[in-house]
Amino acid sequence: MARPTVYCTRPDIPAEAMAKLKQHCDVTCWDKEEPVNYDVLLNNVKGKDALLCMLTDKVDKNVIAAGDKLKIVATMSVGFDHIDLAECKNRKIPVTNTPDVSSDSVAELTVALSLAAGRRIVDCANAIKAGEWIHSWGPMWMCGQGLQGATVGFIGMGRIAQSVLKCMKALYIGKAIYYDKFQPIKPAEEMGAVACSVDEVAAQSDFIITLTNLTDETRGMFNKSFFSKMKKTGVFVNTSRGGVVNQDDL
Structure with a gap:
């Protein structure tokens, strides 16, 4: 045969x-x-x-x-x-497909990106390499913001987002809110996350994590309208498909 x-x-x-x-x-x-x-x-x-x-x-x-x-x-x-x-x-x-093979690694990456963006780690590293800190340092220089006490909003609350939430709770975030097409999501609710609308996630979050599938419905959903509702100091982290973000609006 x-x-x-x-x-x-x-x-x-x-x-x-x-x-x-x-x-x-x-x-x-x-x-x-x-x-x-x-x-x-x-x-x-x-x-x-x-x-x-x-x-x-x-x-x-x-x-x-x-x-x-x-x-x-x-x-x-x-x-x-x-x-x-x-x-x-x-x-x-x-x-x-391989639905759960990378949940932990993507969750770790998402937390790392959130900390890097919030704490301006790349900006700091580049400034130090350029010698800027010698002349620019002050007590509030490059302070950024951390996850402790922050409101973290999720768009999409599948397996990976739940892993991210678990990691972030260990960093003492203040509050977790989320939007998911199929909410309420029981595991997220058991970890204290509160279901909200997309607009509420945009307006209330200090950090916004998007971990949603790319579909006709979600393609380009993060656009000028969404970003305009965010806090001026808000951090946006996308570890789902790039197509969910309107790059020009970003």
């Missing part, structure tokens, strides 16, 4: 995982540690039983059509907005 064939869009898959995959399948990989060229993807998915892709790969209708024998599309990511789910559903091709 012929072994299943797999096309993988990156060569730098953890060795243990790749070895296990190769025990059961014939695997062909893109040989560069960078996103696979779209035309290369189109050509190599032909005749394959499975596609193992990354969030940097555009798996659109054309790619799915080229994969005339595809039985599954697996993405090594939490998000799956790079895959045409409607077309996969139309062709009865299952799509799998």
Whole structure:
């Protein structure tokens, strides 16, 4: 019986995982540690039983059509907005992802970015490198603001946001508020977070953390209207998809 064939869009898959995959399948990989060229993807998915892709790969209708024998599309990511789910559903091709694999690491990154932005760590480092502190230092120079006692607002309260909230509570934040399409979110409520509207999160928060999915509804939702409602001293941290933010308005 012929072994299943797999096309993988990156060569730098953890060795243990790749070895296990190769025990059961014939695997062909893109040989560069960078996103696979779209035309290369189109050509190599032909005749394959499975596609193992990354969030940097555009798996659109054309790619799915080229994969005339595809039985599954697996993405090594939490998000799956790079895959045409409607077309996969139309062709009865299952799509799998890795929903909880990076929750803790993204949570740690989110807390680090919040502290870095609030405490102006990058500004301070650059100023010190430039020698500015010698002439500019004063008791309030580059003070910024911390998380202790702060109101932290979340847009999106899924697994990662809940991990962020858990970390931030250890830093003695003053209050946590959130908006989620499916609120109330029981684990968040059990940690003391209060459900609010989007506008209330914008207006009340010292730090705003966005961890929402990228959908037609959320694309560009953080725009001039949202930012105008924020506190003048508010810190905005986005560790979800870039597409949720209108960069020009920001």
